[in-house]
Amino acid sequence: MEFVDLRSDTVTRPTPAMREAMARAEVGDDVYGEDPTVNRLQEMAAAMLGKEAGLFVASGTMGNLAAILAHCGRGDEAILGNKAHTFLFEAGGISALGGVHSCQLPNQPDGSLALEEIEAAIRPDDAHAPVTRLICLENTHNRCGGTCQSVDYTRAVGELAHGRGLAIHLDGARLFNAAAALGVSARELAAPVDSVTFCLSKGLCAPVGSVLCGSREFIRKAHRIRKLLGGGMRQAGILAAAGIVALETMVDRLGEDHARARRLAEGLARLPGLSLPLGMPATNMVFLALDASVPFSTRQVVEELRARGVLVGVSGKRQFRLVTHYWVDDAGVAQAVEAFGTILA
Ligand SMILES: *Cc1c(COP(=O)(O)O)cnc(C)c1O
Helix, strand or coil, rough: CCECCCCCHHHCCCCCCHHHHHHHHHCCCCCEEEEEEEHHHHHHHHHCCCCCCCEEECCHHHHHHHHHCCCCCCCCEEEEEEHHHHHHHCCHHHHHHHCCEEEECCCCCCCCCCEEEEEEHCCCCCCCCCEEEEEECCEEEEECCCCCCCCCCCCCCCHHHHHHHCEEECCCCCCCHHHHHHHHHHHHHCCCEEEEEEEEECCCCCCCCCCEEEHHHHHHHHHHHHHHHHHHHCCCCCCCHHHHHHHHHHHHHHHHHHHHHHHHHHHHHHHEECCCCCCCCCEEEEEEECCCCCCCCHHHHHHHHCCCCCCCCCEEEEEEEECCCCCCCCCHHHHHHHHHHHCCC
8 A cells, every 4th residue: 555654754765866866876985084975965065054064974863962972071061952852852862972961941832942041041150060061952843843943033042052152053853844934044044053953864855864064173073973973884975965866856845845734734623523732833744632532542543544544643642743745745635634534523
């Protein structure tokens, strides 16, 4: 069966153009810095984000980890959200591997951290306290519903951080989605931060990889950490080639995914027993709640949908997450709404 796979945009397979570019890719040993395709991807990414340099990494998790380890020493503190991907879904790597202490602030419903709470969380110069070193933001914010952080907000956090001698890292796994939704460039969104990661392997459809961008000096440091983490990948140009095609062909079409997410949300919200706990989608994610009155478990609904060719993610008790992407077309959106409708009728 052909599935309409709405579990995540990580399920996106490479496009035919990507496979072709991969087959033709010129490669070299990237640990020596000799892979021309990796070098080209890194330069492209850095230019698009307005940073001096880029580093191709195996995953967004590795990019965030390398970045935070480059900013913080053991025992230093990083301020992040209590719904941050880095806090919830990266296996605790910053503390397990970096000895980095985390200070979790409540994410606001829009995914931001309140400026006054950041300010209050910065430690005094006191021997009892860890040294605050870093503030981490996330854009779009996954767990808060794919919400966007504005240029103004990012700038305000940047000013706060830099005014207090702190660095700021942006987990921009879906930064290009935020840029598309806000009608600004990714470069503007990344301008206030010292380092930024984005994923090639989500809405941009590449099979593997993320890019970490920052100053030349910062990337030199992160390059050594990538090696330490086992992320020196040799002839990685095969993978980077798909990333180049992703940047060339997939960035400008993300608005289509957002429009489909909106249509999907509208169709589903009309059905009995379903609601949108986080409201209309800001980008490509629809969070859906199953009313207590519906006589099925979350799991039963997932199985019934699967039997009708529709795959969805579960993001909590009686809550689903549906993510639109390149491989979900209008017919797929209609099929998903119809499948929910049949099950809940
Ligand atoms: C997906 C994601 C990551 C990184 O995920 P990988 O699967 O390691 O590539 C980081 N941050 C956010 C917000 C994400 O959604």
